[in-house]
Amino acid sequence: MAALALEIRDIACKFPSSDGSGDFYTAIEQVTLDLQADEFVAIVGPTGCGKSTILNVAAGLISPSAGSVKVFGKNLDGLNTDAGYMFQSNTLMPWRSALQNVCLGLEYQGRSKLDSLSIARDWLKRVGLGGFEDRYPHQLSGGMQKRVSLAQTLALEPKIILMDEPFSALDLQTRQLMENEVLGLCQPAKDEPGKAVLFITHDLDEAIAMSDRVIVMSAGPGSRPIGNFLIDLPKPRDVAEIKTHPKFYEIYNQIWQVLRDEVLRSYAKQKLMMDKA
Amino acid sequence: MIFSKSSLQIKFWQLLILSSVLITWHLASRSLNVAFFIGEPLIVLSRLVDWLFINRDVYIHLGVTLLETCLAFFIGTVGGTACGLFLGLSPRTSIVLDPFIKSFNSMPRVILAPIFCVWFGLGIWSKVALAVTLVFFVVFFNVYQGVKEVSPAILSNAKMLGANRSQLLRTVYLPSATSWVFSSLHTSVGLAFVGAVVGEYLGSAMGVGYLILQAEGTFDINTVFAGIVLLTVCALSLDALVGFVEDKLMVWRPKNDDTQRI
Numbered sequence: 311m312a313a314l315a316l317e318i319r320d321i322a323c324k325f326p327s328s329d330g331s332g333d334f335y336t337a338i339e340q341v342t343l344d345l346q347a348d349e350f351v352a353i354v355g356p357t358g359c360g361k362s363t364i365l366n367v368a369a370g371l372i373s374p375s376a377g378s379v380k381v382f383g384k385n386l387d388g389l390n391t392d393a394g395y396m397f398q399s400n401t402l403m404p405w406r407s408a409l410q411n412v413c414l415g416l417e418y419q420g421r422s423k424l425d426s427l428s429i430a431r432d433w434l435k436r437v438g439l440g441g442f443e444d445r446y447p448h449q450l451s452g453g454m455q456k457r458v459s460l461a462q463t464l465a466l467e468p469k470i471i472l473m474d475e476p477f478s479a480l481d482l483q484t485r486q487l488m489e490n491e492v493l494g495l496c497q498p499a500k501d502e503p504g505k506a507v508l509f510i511t512h513d514l515d516e517a518i519a520m521s522d523r524v525i526v527m528s529a530g531p532g533s534r535p536i537g538n539f540l541i542d543l544p545k546p547r548d549v550a551e552i553k554t555h556p557k558f559y560e561i562y563n564q565i566w567q568v569l570r571d572e573v574l575r576s577y578a579k580q581k582l583m584m585d586k587a
Numbered sequence: 588m589i590f591s592k593s594s595l596q597i598k599f600w601q602l603l604i605l606s607s608v609l610i611t612w613h614l615a616s617r618s619l620n621v622a623f624f625i626g627e628p629l630i631v632l633s634r635l636v637d638w639l640f641i642n643r644d645v646y647i648h649l650g651v652t653l654l655e656t657c658l659a660f661f662i663g664t665v666g667g668t669a670c671g672l673f674l675g676l677s678p679r680t681s682i683v684l685d686p687f688i689k690s691f692n693s694m695p696r697v698i699l700a701p702i703f704c705v706w707f708g709l710g711i712w713s714k715v716a717l718a719v720t721l722v723f724f725v726v727f728f729n730v731y732q733g734v735k736e737v738s739p740a741i742l743s744n745a746k747m748l749g750a751n752r753s754q755l756l757r758t759v760y761l762p763s764a765t766s767w768v769f770s771s772l773h774t775s776v777g778l779a780f781v782g783a784v785v786g787e788y789l790g791s792a793m794g795v796g797y798l799i800l801q802a803e804g805t806f807d808i809n810t811v812f813a814g815i816v817l818l819t820v821c822a823l824s825l826d827a828l829v830g831f832v833e834d835k836l837m838v839w840r841p842k843n844d845d846t847q848r849i
Contacts, residue, residue, distance in 0.1 A: 369747060371743055371746070371747070389746060389747065391749065393747070394747065394748075395743075395744070395747040397740050397743065397744055399738075399740040400740070401738075401740045401741050401743075401744035402741075403741060403758070403759070403762070404839055404840070404841075405762045405763075405765075405766065405839045406762075406839070407839075414745070414748055414758065415748035415749055417754075417758075418745075418748055418749040418750045418751070418754050418758075419749055446838070446839040446841075447839075448839070448840075448841035449841075462748070463748075466748065466749070
């Protein structure tokens, strides 16, 4: 078996609590997670269960309070340079055109201007935005902005792709288009190595339709993975069509049994906090 | 440019207000007692024509004032941007320097004019110095704020795309600060102009402020008004120039009436 793309062992993340009492808030605890080099893994869980925290640790944006992270067998120190990160919020620079935004990472790498422009142009075409090179972000729709972000991330050809609810702000149709797009783009070509994808979502449909494996997180604080489900649906998939597959609902129900309790628990906790305040 | 009906109407009302003010002024100044205080529009006009087209002796003064304005604007903007970037990026230093910056900013800086005259003489540099103190802080605070308010998401994204420190400065902080500088440009051009004129007014041998001061000394109210009109026209043109440059450089900024969105 090839080296694991990500090996997260027993990590915990504690943050100083926001009320200034000097206490710590434990976002995640005892999180252990493996990601194969060509695996698409989705993490689902109730709101506030620290899903994004795991992703930020994997990206090297925050270092865990305890535990270790290995990337392709090497301990992670600082930013994870093998990973591309697609954030939930809009991260395009408003002062750069679509093309210049896609060029950004290539420029940082010190590629020549001509090189990066042609690569970026190519990627914009691949995400279906040929002809929109000179548009500024405010001239693009939400879905198009996400496409630019996707091209920006993929243009660097990262071995690991981290996605934090990238399409949560999009309408359903646009979202399914984007999901299929992502599946297509992450599909390895014939003699290319596959890509490792860690995908965070609160939408179980999306998680099952897209991934090879779904991990369910418990409600916070101190949340940890409590379920690990292999999705053995046929591939390649179309996210809309796969939902009609007889096995889809079987899997959905299995996962929902676990997830539902956590969602209810998280909801009860939030209600308690609201009542207190 | 195409004027719609409503914009023609607006122009009409504006002209109406201007001409009624001028006519009232003219009628009121028929009385000599009143004219002593408020001048006469026709004499003001003839003074302007005299300055600009007949004797042509105002250009040297106007040139000096504009030179001071431009120098102060340039030095103040560059200095303010540099300091704003530096302090915005080093929170520790900014905490230490905070009370000093606040006190410099709240100081009534016109009071500094005599000191600058002692330091830099009666030439242009004392006026430039005064105007710089006005421009600097406007730009400084805008850039400082701009650096602090760079979107954390854009910053993290740039880091994940592999930006090092100097690349972050060049591609994230500077462009985002630039938009804040531009939003303060209209104010700071105006202030540079005010600083230059006030500096001249307080002690000089050249410039439009000096002309006005001279005229006041001889109760020549018409020349004072002519100077004020001249300064107003210059300030308006500077503002228009800034607006033009802004439109050219800030194409990426969404406009309210932007319907290109698809």
